[in-house]
Amino acid sequence: MTVILVTGGARSGKSRRAEVRARSFAGQPVYIATAEALDAEMDERIARHRARRGNDWIEREVPLDLVEALTETDGAGARLVDCLTLWLSNLLHAERDWPQEVMRLANALPRQQSPVILVTNEVGLGIVPDNALARTFRDAAGLMNQTIAEVANEVEFVVAGLPMKLK
Template identity: 65%
Template sequence: MGHIVLVTGGARSGKSTRAEARVSALPGERVYIATARPDDAEMRERIARHAARRGAGWVTVEEPLDLVGALARSDGRGPRLVDCLTLWLANLMFAGRDWEPEAAALVAALARQQGPVVLVSNEVGMGIVPENALARAFRDAQGWLNQRVAEAADEVEFVVSGLPLKVK
């Protein structure tokens, strides 16, 4: 079975860089499953910076919603990096989809993987309680999603100031 790693942390903690290093250390074709939507200039710039930092040698699969399908289609090609679950969840919620069955399908798909998967996710619940219901719903959903993926993962790392801490 595939080895599943969850790398989590706050914004700009270094979690994506850490996840890229984990995948780069593995043999085989490196597949980057991108969940970001390039909907505005600022996001397009972020995406370009991530791609430049990774450099050559990565195959990019853009999949903002069908993460389970992207994992199924890429299994066996080499190690995969999913960056990130936070944007995937936001995309699901923005599209009006029920995230809970999607999360259950993701956890089930992770159990079926033959190749390694490293997933990146933000830890969003460490700050103040948001003032509006939508932000609170997102914060709560992200926490629950992270818990489910962490339980399914073989390893969990929490990145703080660029330094990984092994949690599981």
Template identity: 50%
Template structure:
């Protein structure tokens, strides 16, 4: 990875996308992890704890469930960063009933101008059935639009299926 490079990693739930994204930082001394997850129940707390244990102690974690843009804006050119994940960030905003268009525009602007090496993880949610309720359909549509924008902003796009990464755009160094 080079300074200012953006890699977008997407895949289905439990597809191995976060584990793959973390491998891109194997040579980094102190990578930054921007976390969007919130532990509202024991199951999510356990998932977060598994991710923390897998990453190990070399990572510096920045909790940013709503302000990932601010965390990205604070990065310098010497930083390497993993933002995991845009899906939970979006969910947090939908549930907080914030003005999503403005928040998304701010996040995308921060990503586009980020001087750090940045990997963004997100879920691909458009390959399943049409959800049966309005909030779920709104989420799916918003996530699809966000993923399109993230893929457009990225230098490299990687789709992870069953733990296997496939480069869709650009190349991994």
């Protein structure tokens, strides 16, 4: 089992680092995108990510059913999940039981045969948000990151494009 968690702040270089890690494994890599293009700005972000990666990736768009997507794509190349914090946001918006979904993911990861690289944002380094929804999200993201880091073989923190190995 190979599970790698790559975390960092916004625009830290974590997605690029995760792409490099995914390509280091044999087989055609699978990009599991949790983002949804709900506006023009997000369309543009997705297009930039696709252009950077190139055409050698298999792409899956999975805003909610992450465990199912990992199960369906297991047995080939490495899977890159980008990103867990958007997945969490989607779960909260859909009023799904996010702690249960995070535990399902944590339980599924050790059973994966093909490598899994997960990108997540570190959102707890700033000030305490001024509203309940933002505090709920920050707290949920911190708990999710701790849960996934615990089952990961490796954890990297990316700052200014530079990875630091935490685990």
